[in-house]
Amino acid sequence: MTDRPILFSAPMIRAILAGTKTQTRRIIKPQPDGISEGQIPSQLRIAVGDRLWVREAWHAARSLNSTRPRDIPTDADIEHAATARSYADIGLKGKLRPGMFMPRWASRLTLIVTDVRVERLQDISEADARAEGIVKVGRFYGLEDADWDCASTESAVDAYAALWETINGDGSWQANPWVAAYTFTVQLQSIDEAAAR
Template identity: 45%
Template sequence: MTDRPILFSAPMVRALLAGTKTQTRRVATETTLPHLRRVGDFHLSTGAGLLTMNHYFRIPYAVGDRLYVREAWKTHAAYDDISPAAMGGDEAILYVADGAHQTWGYPAIAKLGRFRQGMHMPRWASRLTLMVTDVRVQRLQDISEADAVAEGVQSVDGLFHIDHDHHAASPITSYCGLWDSLNHDRGLGWDTNPWVVAVSFSVEHRDIDAEAP
């Protein structure tokens, strides 16, 4: 079991909080090193007639891992010039995704400080812990409708959407819109059909270092 950080956008954090998201897909990193004994490596063979192509991937997730969610955040303005690494862990935190806050050193966040990217959220400030239950490698477009729903797609009035955005007639088309909004500009849009790591998990509403309920 390994503890790792994982970054989510505000809509995906809201889906995690709502209990509608139990899967995530991340672009898989392919390697030429066929060392299947290496921790985190995954081997997949695909056949086409008499030709067999072997793909090796470095996978940073495994069943049993615990992932602490990183998301956009703010703290008191008094800490604006202090890096997250220099914080002591008793600072008040406001979560940008939904405006919720956890307070340690202040009765409330009286004066909000600057916006901070999720990638800079310290471990102690995370409020969601994901317990990995399954890890697969597949082509992006191989996602099933059930998996698209597990990615957070919801049905409302006959249309499917994620966080009131990416409205479509099917869960997969809605998820396609979400994927492109996050990945198209970096050359990994839906149409490129990249290899992805599909991670399934359960969600626990707690700091990763807090005692499990």
């Protein structure tokens, strides 16, 4: 078992907290040559049983704005941007800090990896697209608070393709890369609290 950080956007954090996101797909780098679906290439660093501590955008107190993230005391008041009480409250907090700079101790979510699969991106099933956090929103599919147009997404896979393009750029869905699909359970606690259990 290994502890590793993993970065998520605010909509994905909210989907994890809502219990609708139990999978994540990540592009395998470098792309493997000559493998078949289901084969696990050597460059995958995450395995079943690993604990992933979630990094997300966050705020510390305004008085800590000039303090480097690694120097912020572990007893500092932290607010996670994905679930900040209101935009007015964000204004009272210190500057928005990207998730990539979140210290381990400030994480509030730990993901326990229960399955690892390797597949082509476009091979995602409807069930797996829903496990990625996609839900039915009115007549279409998307995220509850999507910041991308889901007006033509008539399936969960269509919506996931739109989400993928939003995150990874134009043409990224069509490229159909090999991806690692990680299934996980969620613990609503920091990695250090999870490790102490």
